[in-house]
Structures are given as structure tokens and as C-alpha cells.
Amino acid sequence: METVTLYSTWPSVEGAEAAARELVAERLVACANILPGARSIYRWEGDIQTETEAVMFAKTTAKRALAARDRLLRLHPYEVPCVAALTIRKDASNPAFLAWIEGEAAALT
Secondary structure: OOEEEEEEEEOOHHHHHHHHHHHHHOOOOOEEEEEEEEEEEEEEOOEEEEEEEEEEEEEEEHHHHHHHHHHHHHHOOOOOOOEEEEEEOHHHOOHHHHHHHHHHOOOOO
16 A cells, blocks of 8 residues: 655645545545645746745545545646645554555545
């Protein structure tokens, strides 16, 4: 079993929470952590921007990662949302936690 964390940034905690609830309800992810108050500095359309954003870490399986990513992109308000998949090392993680993710992010039958 390969486990993945989808990292994304959001313009608000409320938007991130609404998206996380959708992803969990649809069993695309097992859980999501939302961290408010991230300071993002980036270049957009030639200008350097500084924004306060919320960070979301959504845990899922490799099997569900593409579907979760696609749903996350449809829910996201940004023109070019940050969505990056980070592989979780099985050998350095809690096996019980990884098994829980696999059970929660399972396709409904």
C-alpha cells in the first residue's frame, strides 16, 4: 500500500474546510489537516505577491490520489491552485495509521 499526502494552499480556512469535508465525504481522502495563517510570497503575472493562506494536508492512498487531486482542483477557487502529491514513506510511518488511511479512502462498493 502506498500512501500519499496532497498538499494545497487556500485563500481561506473556510474554503479549505469545505473542500476537505467534500473529499472525506466522498471517501477520496481519509482526513485533512488545515493550518491557518500561512504567509505565501510568490510571483504572479509579473508582480511579487504576499498573501495569507490556509494550508491543507489531505491523506489518501496512491489508488485514490488522482481522483482526489482532480476533485480538489474542481473545488479550488484559484486559477492555478497549488496541489502537490507527497509520498509517505511506509518504513518510517505508523503502520496502524497507514492501514486506517487505506480503509477510509476506499472506493465505495
